Amino acid sequence: NAGVTQTPKFRILKIGQSMTLQCTQDMNHNYMYWYRQDPGMGLKLIYYSVGAGITDKGEVPNGYNVSRSTTEDFPLRLELAAPSQTSVYFCASSLRRGYEQYFGPGTRLTVT
């Protein structure tokens, strides 16, 4: 099992550009999550999904969109990138509510 994979590992965007961060898991997990890590602030939940076709907002959803068309994939879309979106983004998955979350390796995004 590859676990949770994320692409790209690094990306530099200009202000106003858009991009999609990819996340795939091969553990047949129902739940998937997107977090961002800001210095001194820990992990903040952006969006999550409890199954294919179902998504919901977390603490910091503004400026992002997600979709979950399959169990395996949970892409995160940034529209009109802003410097405030400079962060490290982690995707995670868990089998169901309350189970341990498995994290991907992260994507380091810089918006300049």
Next chain:
Amino acid sequence: ILNVEQSPQSLHVQEGDSTNFTCSFPSSNFYALHWYRWETAKSPEALFVMTLNGDEKKKGRISATLNTKEGYSYLYIKGSQPEDSATYLCAPPGGSEKLVFGKGTKLTVNP
């Protein structure tokens, strides 16, 4: 927004010392408390998932306890080693389907 408090924010100990950290959280709507270990430049990895009041879990030299009635959990490390250096995160429920992560306790173990 759920208030999760972890203390201390950072901790420096010598190799061989035992140490402990605290996670405080609102006790309402509880279903699980997670502890994660996060090494620099890596991803968080789950240590424990605790669900019942009075739960005690152990993995090697690391153990954790849970008090859901008063809303706290303790993480203990016995005989700290340099490889224990990491940030330790706790995450109680932040709603019916998601967790809220604390800011973590950063542990540095000096050889």
